[in-house]
Amino acid sequence: MIGQVFREHWARVLAALVSWTGDLDVAEEAAQEAFAVAAERWPRDGVPADPVAWLVVTGRNRAVDRLRRDRRHAEKLRLLDHPIAGPSAEADMDRSEIPDERLELFFLCCHPALAPEAQVALTLRALGGLSTPQIARAFLVSEETMKRRLSRARHKIRAAGIPFAIPRADLLPGRLAAVLAVLMLLHDSRRAARVRDGEIVLLGEQDRALWDAAQIREGRALLGRAVALGAAGPYAVQAAVADLQTERPIDWPAVAALYGRLRELTGSAVVELNRAVAVAEVEGPGAALAVLDGLPLEDYRYYHSTRADLLRRLHDTEGARAAYRRALELTTTEAERRFLTRRLAEL
Numbered sequence: 001m002i003g004q005v006f007r008e009h010w011a012r013v014l015a016a017l018v019s020w021t022g023d024l025d026v027a028e029e030a031a032q033e034a035f036a037v038a039a040e041r042w043p044r045d046g047v048p049a050d051p052v053a054w055l056v057v058t059g060r061n062r063a064v065d066r067l068r069r070d071r072r073h074a075e076k077l078r079l080l081d082h083p084i085a086g087p088s089a090e091a092d093m094d095r096s097e098i099p100d101e102r103l104e105l106f107f108l109c110c111h112p113a114l115a116p117e118a119q120v121a122l123t124l125r126a127l128g129g130l131s132t133p134q135i136a137r138a139f140l141v142s143e144e145t146m147k148r149r150l151s152r153a154r155h156k157i158r159a160a161g162i163p164f165a166i167p168r169a170d171l172l173p174g175r176l177a178a179v180l181a182v183l184m185l186l187h188d189s190r191r192a193a194r195v196r197d198g199e200i201v202l203l204g205e206q207d208r209a210l211w212d213a214a215q216i217r218e219g220r221a222l223l224g225r226a227v228a229l230g231a232a233g234p235y236a237v238q239a240a241v242a243d244l245q246t247e248r249p250i251d252w253p254a255v256a257a258l259y260g261r262l263r264e265l266t267g268s269a270v271v272e273l274n275r276a277v278a279v280a281e282v283e284g285p286g287a288a289l290a291v292l293d294g295l296p297l298e299d300y301r302y303y304h305s306t307r308a309d310l311l312r313r314l315h316d317t318e319g320a321r322a323a324y325r326r327a328l329e330l331t332t333t334e335a336e337r338r339f340l341t342r343r344l345a346e347l
Contacts, residue, residue, distance in 0.1 A: 002039045005051050010035075010129035013055045015105040018164055021063050024108070024126070025154055029066065034059035102127065104164050109153075111162045118153040125150060137332065140270075140300060183235075185222065186242035189215035200339040203245060216246050234265045252281035269295045273303055276310075285310040301330035305340060317347050 013034065017027035034055045048054040109123040121139065124130045130138075136146035156162070193206035201207075223239045241258045244251055259275035262268075272295055280288035289310050297303035308323030324344040331337050 002035065002042060005038070005055075006035055006129060009052050009055070011102050011105065011127040012052055013059060014126055015101040016056045017059045017063060018105060018108070019101045020060060021067075022164065024157055026063050026066060027059075028126070030059040030063035031055070033062040037062075101164075108157065108162060108164050111157070113160050113162060114153050114156055118149055118156075121146065121149055122153045133332070140297075185215055186219035186239060186246060188212075189219065189246070195335050198335055198338055199342070200335045208248070211246070219243065234262055237262045237265065250281075252278050256282055269297055270300070270302075273297060273300075273306060277306060280310060280313075285313040289314075299330065301327045301332075301336070304330065305336075308343070312343070312347065321347055 010031070014027055014031045017030050018024055021027045021030070037058055038051070038055060042048075105126055106123065109126050110119045114122065117139065121135050124135050124138070125132070132147050132150065133143050135150075136143045139146060141149075189212040190203075190206060190210075192212070193208070193210035194201055196207075219239065220243055223236070223243055226236050226239070237258055241255055241262070244255050244258070256275055256278035259271060259278055263271045263275060272291060276288040276291035279291055289307070292303070292307055292310070295303065304323045304327035308320045308327060311320035311323060321344060324340055324347070328337065328340050328344070331340060
């Protein structure tokens with residue numbers, strides 16, 4: 001239960017606390033403490049009628065405790081002038097009393113004063129609830145590098161006084177690109193089908209009945225509107241790929257072509273890896289291996305798992321085993337480990 005609430009409502013809780021404290025660091029620590037308290041109390045006392053409201057109130061109380069302890073935040077003690085809900089009020093507070101300020105949090109994290117890579121990383125942390133190691137793996141950098149990147153971004157927000165607000169209408173065009181970089185509606189629609197019995201399920205083997213049809217419809221409508229307005233950048237291309245992957249059968253030549261366009265726009269080796277997967281469906285595993293040759297992804301687990309699958313399909317058992325073993329060395333999740341172990345055993 002607590003895991004599901006975290007996935008669905010972390011951003012809403014954090015946004016409310018950032019709005020209230022005016023400090024991303026204080027708010028994030030308070031939100032983490034609130035979820036920790038929930039993990040301890042809810043199994044014993046039961047889940048409150050409105051988990052989000054409970055978490056926000058608990059987080060506010062934890063934030064006040066920190067502000068009292070930390071002399072550096074003395075100027076924020078004005079918050080103590082506001083009535084703070086006690087334990088009895090935690091269960092009674094209504095979510096309607098808490099404004100949904102996730103959009104403001106998006107724009108805070110994606111402010112142009114921050115470097116582009118910091119914008120996306122900070123958004124994944126603040127709104128996606130991803131851990132620093134998870135974000136580091138997504139960016140193909142060390143955990144220490146990502147920790148410093150996030151720390152610099154937070155410091156910049158404080159030092160520059162970056163506002164927690166939606167920009168004025170005349171400033172929106174220049175601010176939307178970074179925000180669009182972190183929207184993934186069509187991808188998220190397949191979340192429930194990605195893991196079965198604790199093991200990763202590949203796209204072609206997923207139970208489509210578990211896909212969120214409403215999210216797919218919404219994602220397609222937004223994509224159609226964006227294309228009609230002339231969108232042709234990398235985010236529109238990524239959304240178009242995700243849209244094609246929800247169709248049956250998947251138009252793999254179109255997917256490969258879109259990844260080719262995305263590679264031209266981004267120059268990303270990871271995009272080229274994804275293009276290789278589509279090429280394998282169109283031209284076969286040999287052609288896909290040729291695409292992989294020379295990519296600078298030796299420390300990327302998906303490079304090795306993809307290469308292993310292609311070699312398996314070419315009946316190169318020893319090569320596939322070596323690649324699966326390398327992917328296993330690099331993987332960090334139990335679901336992936338189980339999948340790779342099974343594939344290795346099948347050889």
